Amino acid sequence: xxxxxxxxxxxxxxxxxxxxxxxxxxxxxxxxxxxxxxxxxxxxxxxxxxxxxxxxxxxxxxxxxxxxxxxxxxxxxxxxxxxxxxxxxxxxxxxxxxxxxxxxxxxxxxxxxxxxxxxxxxxxxxxxxxxxxxxxxxxxxxxxxxxxxxxxxxxxxxxxxxxxxxxxxxxxxxxxxxxxxxxxxxxxxxxxxxxxxxxxxxxxxxxxxxxxxxxxxxxxxxxxxxxxxxxxxxxxxxxxxxxxxxxxxxxxxxxxxxxxxxxxxxxxxxxxxxxxxxxxxxxxxxxxxxxxxxxxxxxxxxxxxxxxxxxxxxxxxxxxxxxxxxxxxxxxxxxxxxxxxxxxxxxxxxxxxxxxxxxxxxxxxxxxxxxxxxxxxxxxxxxxxxxxxxxxxxxxxxxxxxxxxxxxxxxxxxxxxxxxxxxxxxxxxxxxxxxxxxxxxxxxx
Ligand code: S3P
Numbered sequence: 001x002x003x004x005x006x007x008x009x010x011x012x013x014x015x016x017x018x019x020x021x022x023x024x025x026x027x028x029x030x031x032x033x034x035x036x037x038x039x040x041x042x043x044x045x046x047x048x049x050x051x052x053x054x055x056x057x058x059x060x061x062x063x064x065x066x067x068x069x070x071x072x073x074x075x076x077x078x079x080x081x082x083x084x085x086x087x088x089x090x091x092x093x094x095x096x097x098x099x100x101x102x103x104x105x106x107x108x109x110x111x112x113x114x115x116x117x118x119x120x121x122x123x124x125x126x127x128x129x130x131x132x133x134x135x136x137x138x139x140x141x142x143x144x145x146x147x148x149x150x151x152x153x154x155x156x157x158x159x160x161x162x163x164x165x166x167x168x169x170x171x172x173x174x175x176x177x178x179x180x181x182x183x184x185x186x187x188x189x190x191x192x193x194x195x196x197x198x199x200x201x202x203x204x205x206x207x208x209x210x211x212x213x214x215x216x217x218x219x220x221x222x223x224x225x226x227x228x229x230x231x232x233x234x235x236x237x238x239x240x241x242x243x244x245x246x247x248x249x250x251x252x253x254x255x256x257x258x259x260x261x262x263x264x265x266x267x268x269x270x271x272x273x274x275x276x277x278x279x280x281x282x283x284x285x286x287x288x289x290x291x292x293x294x295x296x297x298x299x300x301x302x303x304x305x306x307x308x309x310x311x312x313x314x315x316x317x318x319x320x321x322x323x324x325x326x327x328x329x330x331x332x333x334x335x336x337x338x339x340x341x342x343x344x345x346x347x348x349x350x351x352x353x354x355x356x357x358x359x360x361x362x363x364x365x366x367x368x369x370x371x372x373x374x375x376x377x378x379x380x381x382x383x384x385x386x387x388x389x390x391x392x393x394x395x396x397x398x399x400x401x402x403x404x405x406x407x408x409x410x411x412x413x414x415x416x417x418x419x420x421x422x423x424x425x426x427x428x429x430x431x432x433x434x435x436x437x438x439x440x441x442x443x444x445x
Contacts, residue, residue: 011408011420011445012419013444014416015412015414015415015417016441018260018441019252019255019442020263021265021441022264022265024268025249025430026244026429026430026432027050027243027244028204028245028246029052030176030202030245031243031298032060033057034204035081036081037107037184038238039081039083040064040068040071040089041083041085042236043085044237046082047237048240048241048242049078050241052077053431054427054429055427056100056103059099060108066093066096067092067096067112067119068088069089087188087232089111089115090117091117092120095120095122096119096121098122099124100123100355100399100425101428102130102354105154106135106177107177110180110185113185114142116160117160119157119160120155120157121155121156122155125399127154127355128153129153130153130154133151135181138181138185142182142193143161144160145158164189166186166189169194169196171196171201173350174200174201175201175350179227183195183216184205186229187229187233188231188232192229193231194228196227197224198223198225199320203272203274208298210299211238211298213235241297242298243268244266245270246269246270246276247328247402248433249269251405251406252437253282255413257310258334258338258388262440264307265306269302269304269305270300271305274323274324275324277322277328280324281321281325282332282335284315285335285336286312286313289306291304291305311386312335312336312338313341314336314339317344322350327354329362329380330358330406331402333366334407336382337410338413339384342384343382344381351380355400355425364395365395365396366389367393368394369389370389370392389414391411391416392415393418394419395407397421397423399424399425401430402429404425405433408444412443
C-alpha cells in the first residue's frame with residue numbers, strides 16, 4: 001500500500017480539559033467488507049450506505065473490481081455494487097493486494113475457492129506475516145489448491161474448484177474470518193456446508209447472507225453452535241445501511257470514562273451481543289454507561305451509547321468473553337492501567353496473530369508509559385494504581401491501528417504526553433480518528 005513507502009508519521013496526545021459532545025464513528029469494518037463481497041456475488045445492484053472508507057475496505061473494493069464486480073462510489077459512504085451472481089466472478093488479471101486487511105484476504109480466499117480460476121493474493125508486511133493456514137486447510141478440503149509461502153503465509157496462489165465439496169468443519173480457533181471463508185466457499189458448493197464453533201464468534205456473515213437471500217440455519221446445543229448454509233443459492237441484491245463500528249466507538253468511549261469531567265455520546269453504534277464484550281467489561285469496572293434508542297439497522301441491533309467520567313476498578317475478564325471483544329483488549333488495557341486494582345485478561349492467544357503481536361506490543365507500550373503489565377502465556381495482567389500512569393514515552397505501533405489509537409487515548413490522561421511512533425495505520429479502520437477526537441476536545445496532534 002502507498003502508506004508503507006511513505007515515512008512513519010509520529011503523533012502525540014496530551015492531557016487537556018474534559019471531552020464533551022455527540023459523535024458518530026465510521027461504519028463497521030467487518031460489515032463493510034462483507035457488504036461489498038456479498039453484493040459482488042448477488043444478482044442486481046446492491047446499494048450500501050455508511051460504508052467504512054478506510055484503507056482495508058477500499059482494498060477489498062479494488063480486489064472485487066479485479067474479480068469482475070462493478071463497484072461505484074456515489075458519495076461519502078454511499079456505494080453501489082453490481083454483482084455477478086454466485087459462481088460468476090472472473091479470473092483477476094492482477095495480484096489481489098489486500099494491504100493490511102486480514103478480513104479482506106481471508107474472506108476473499110473463501111469467496112474465490114468455488115471459482116475455477118487462479119487468484120494471487122498478497123498484502124503489506126504485517127499481513128504477509130499472518131497465518132493463512134487456518135483458511136487454507138478447510139478450503140483445501142473443499143477442493144481448492146493453494147501454494148503459499150512457508151508457514152502458510154502470503155503471497156499465495158489459490159486455484160478454486162469447479163466442483164467444490166460441501167464439508168462439515170469444527171473451527172480449531174475461534175475466528176469469524178475462518179468461519180466466514182468457509183461459508184463463502186460453501187455458496188458455490190452443492191448441498192450443505194456446516195461449521196461448528198465452541199466459542200461463538202461475530203455472526204455478521206450469517207445475518208447478512210440471510211439479508212441477501214441465502215438459507216442459513218443456526219442452532220446451539222451442548223455448548224456447540226452449528227451453522228448450516230445451503231449451497232448454490234440465488235443471492236439477490238440488497239439495500240444496506242451499515243451501523244457505526246463498536247470497535248471504533250471503543251476509543252472515544254474509554255476516553256470519556258478516563259478524562260475527568262467528560263460526557264460523550266456515540267450515536268448509531270452496533271451492539272451485536274457477539275461484539276459487545278467491552279461494554280460488559282467496562283460496566284463490571286464501574287463505568288457509567290447508558291444505552292438508549294435500541295433499534296435495528298442492516299439486520300443488526302444498534303443504539304446510542306453515552307459514557308460519563310468515573311473511576312474504574314480492576315476486574316477479572318473471563319476467557320469466554322474474548323471473542324466478543326477480541327479487538328478491544330488494547331483499549332481495555334489502557335482503561336485497566338488507569339483503574340484502581342488489578343485487571344486480569346485471560347484467553348488472549350489470538351492477540352498474538354493480529355495486525356501485530358498485540359500482547360507483546362501492549363506490554364512494551366504500557367512499560368514505555370510507566371504502567372505495569374505482565375504477560376504470562378495467553379493472560380495479560382495490568383496493575384492499576386487508581387490514577388493514570390506517568391506517560392511521557394514513545395510507543396512502537398508496528399503499523400497496527402489498534403495499538404496506535406489506544407495509546408493516544410492514554411496520552412489524554414497521562415501526566416506527560418504519549419507519542420506513537422507511527423500513526424499511519426489508523427487510516428485502515430478510522431481515517432477521521434484525530435478530527436473526531438478533536439471535536440470532543442481531545443488534544444492530539
Ligand atoms: C473479524 C474477525 C476477527 C477480528 C477482525 C475482524 C471479521 O478476526 O479480529 O478485526 O470481520 O470477521 P478473527 O476472525 O481472526 O478472530
